[in-house]
Amino acid sequence: MKKLINDPSDVVDEMLEGMVSAHPERLRRLDGTEVLVRTDAPVDGKVGVVSGGGSGHEPTHAGYLGEGMLDGAAAGEIFTSPTADQLEAMIQACDAGEGVLVVVKNYEGDVMNFDTAAEMVEMEDVDVRQVVVNDDVAVEDSLYTSGRRGVCGTILVHKVAGAAAARGDDLDQIAEHAEGVIENVGTMGTALTSCTTPEKGEPTFDLGEDEIELGIGIHGEPGTERVEQMPADDVADHLTEAVLDDLGLAAGTEVLTIVNGMGGTPLSELFVVQRRVDQLIEEHDLEVWDAWVGDYMTSLDMEGCSITVCALDDERKELLAAPADTPALTVRE
Amino acid sequence: MVEESIQREAIEAAVHAVAERIEAEKTYLTELDSAIGDADHGANLHRGMQAVVEAIEDTDEEDPAALVKLVGRTLVSEVGGAAGPLYGGSIMSASTEFAEGIDTASTVAFAEAYLAKVEDRGGATVGDKTMVDALTPAVHTYKKSIEQDELPPLAALAKAVDAAERGVAFTTPIRASKGRASYLGWRSVGHQDPGATSTLYCLEAILDVATEYLDGEIDRDATSPTVPDESAEADGSPEGEE
Known part of the structure; x- marks a missing residue:
């Protein structure tokens, strides 16, 4: 490798x-x-x-x-x-x-x-x-966890907690905002290929030439099922529906979506997925407040993506829209 | 209370004994861990105990609580994974029980505090196929032997080691429901738990050192109310009991 x-x-x-x-x-x-x-x-x-x-x-x-x-x-x-x-x-x-x-x-x-x-x-x-x-x-429960795994939704917790701290909220208030994100965010990912850790130098798991793994973890931990490769729209449907099922949002809810690359997938493909996610959100009578596309929470060189949906309220919108100046995420006033 | 210099000597001896035992068993521990974990338990603990030996040799500290805390802290930073916080974090946290020095009562308090922290941090209870399966019977037996049966500490420790040994044997036929092995579900059945096994080795090594030391200065100290007299101690040697 x-x-x-x-x-x-x-x-x-x-x-x-x-x-x-x-x-x-x-x-x-x-x-x-x-x-x-x-x-x-x-x-x-x-x-x-x-x-x-x-x-x-x-x-x-x-x-x-x-x-x-x-x-x-x-x-x-x-x-x-x-x-x-x-x-x-x-x-x-x-x-x-x-x-x-x-x-x-x-x-x-x-x-x-x-x-x-x-x-x-x-x-x-x-x-x-x-x-x-x-x-x-x-x-639920996996190779490395009791309960569900923490993945790309973590970035939104960083953003909301960081913005709350920047505007002067105290520790309890910030923790409450962070918990608010955690209660309202869901993610599911898929892998087209395994990641390869530098120490091991060979793929962590084997996937057939025309197989993908749904529900993959960010360390290559097994997901829910292996299926035959399918078009981007079908992958987007599967992941988004699973997340929306879990969140159970009321019609009209405003959401932020993230189409996150796993490290080895080109942006062009992520945008193809994004296009379908946007359609699905609308089909569910939800409103897209913002959509992020890019590599936010990767798994080394794994090909694939994850889809995150976070339900918003006024407070979370304000904190997500607040300025941030970091190497990987910039939000301007 | 015994002089601090002697307590330091005892801690140093225990650390060396545990380090040597882990070194001797590291390949076996890693074998156990390959079957149901990620094959690093022996190597990680060995690295950790080598660092502990160095850390203790490098310090002039004589306060037993500070020394035991240093043991825990070193394990936390060198072992990593889950074993680092479980072993090291729990030792650190329980080390405060030695604030007034090491005597029989404080060893009971230490053992209980250590067990409570391991249970709390790992969220495991008896039957989950973890180190708790060796630790819980050992700590309960030690406490009961001292407080109810009024055995001398050495005899109580020997009984605790026996209990830990039965606990380790108990991990083989059961299904893991905590820790990395739990992912294997029923496939974990038939494998002995590496964490319970290393816990037993540590206790055995400490028993060896205690056997040596309780012939020496510590048990002759008349100021400690629970210290055994000579005859009780003879009865309480591991060979002599039961």
């Missing part, structure tokens, strides 16, 4: 070095860690908002560091949770005395390490609140 890497065990370290050298005005690495923070962290008078998880999902999470989104992002090894001591260092570096909201994707390793980190910083009197994102409607 051809990869643009040096030593596989250096990938995360060298990737972080590259991110900082590309965005020196925005990103700073905490010495001796795999944690990136905003250059101005901790921001005076503001609650910190941080996240983290295994690497391999770029631009998640460090791509969302900056004004209006995250203050800190911890990178674990590829598809492996960061350790609790790194998370502890991140939370401390992002606490300006107002407390820190920690956004966790629901995977056992992540949840346990974040829990441990929270306990460690609480001993140092840092006020910390944790929200766990579990937007993947495909499977």
Whole structure:
């Protein structure tokens, strides 16, 4: 398998070095860690908002560091949770005395390490609140989770919590906004090919030439079923219907949709899917408030996409529309 | 209370014994983990315990709570995955029970706090095919042996190790419902749980060290109310009991 890497065990370290050298005005690495923070962290008078998880999902999470989104992002090894001591260092570096909201994707390793980190910083009197994102409607309990997995909906939690923190909400209010997103967002993905981790160097799972896997996880964990390859519209139908079924939205609800690339799919194909998602939303008598298309939460080089739908209210719309200035997502006033 | 320097010596000895035992068993633990997990338990724990040995050697700290906390902290940062927070995080959290030093009562409190944290963090209970299956009977047996049966600590620890051993055996025929193995469902039946197994090895190593140490200064300290007298201790040696 051809990869643009040096030593596989250096990938995360060298990737972080590259991110900082590309965005020196925005990103700073905490010495001796795999944690990136905003250059101005901790921001005076503001609650910190941080996240983290295994690497391999770029631009998640460090791509969302900056004004209006995250203050800190911890990178674990590829598809492996960061350790609790790194998370502890991140939370401390992002606490300006107002407390820190920690956004966790629901995977056992992540949840346990974040829990441990929270306990460690609480001993140092840092006020910390944790929200766990579990937007993947495909499977209950999986290879790495109890309950549903946390996937692309996490980006919306970053955006909403980050905007609430930027406008001066306190820790409890921010956590409430974050929970509001988590209760109103659903995602489902599909893989056309497996991802290949640098260490292993070969595909994580085998898919037949003309097979796709529905309900795929972002680490190549199995989904709900393998089916014969089908046209983009049918894939969009399947994923969108599953998400809408789960959300059960009233007619007229305004939604934000994300057609997210898994890392190896060209934008042209994502837009083909987007076109169909837009039609489906209308067929369900829902209203598209905004539609995002691109690579937000990837799975290394996997080909495929996920579809996210988030139901909105006035508060969430205001927070989603608030300015954000990050390497991977910019929202202008 | 025994002098801190002796408590430090005991902790250091326990750390070395556990590290050696894990090193000896790392291949076997990884084999167990390959069957129902992701094949890294032995290697990860081994790496973690090597780091703990170094960390303890590198510090002049004598306060037992601080030393035990350092053990936990090092495991958290070196082991990773779920085992890091489960082993290391729980040791860190329970280390406060040694704030007044290590005596029989505080070892019971430590064991209970450690178990409570593992259960809370992992969300597992007995029968889920996890380390809890070895740990729970061990901790309950230790507490009961000390508090109800008034056995000396060494005898209580030996009974706890026996209980852990039965707990490990119990993980083989059951179906996993927590942790990575739970994904296999019924296919996990027939495999011994690696986390329960490593828990047993740690307890066995600590028993070995305790057997050595309770012949020494610690049990002769008259200030500790639960410390056994010489005759009780002789009865309580692992060979002598039951």
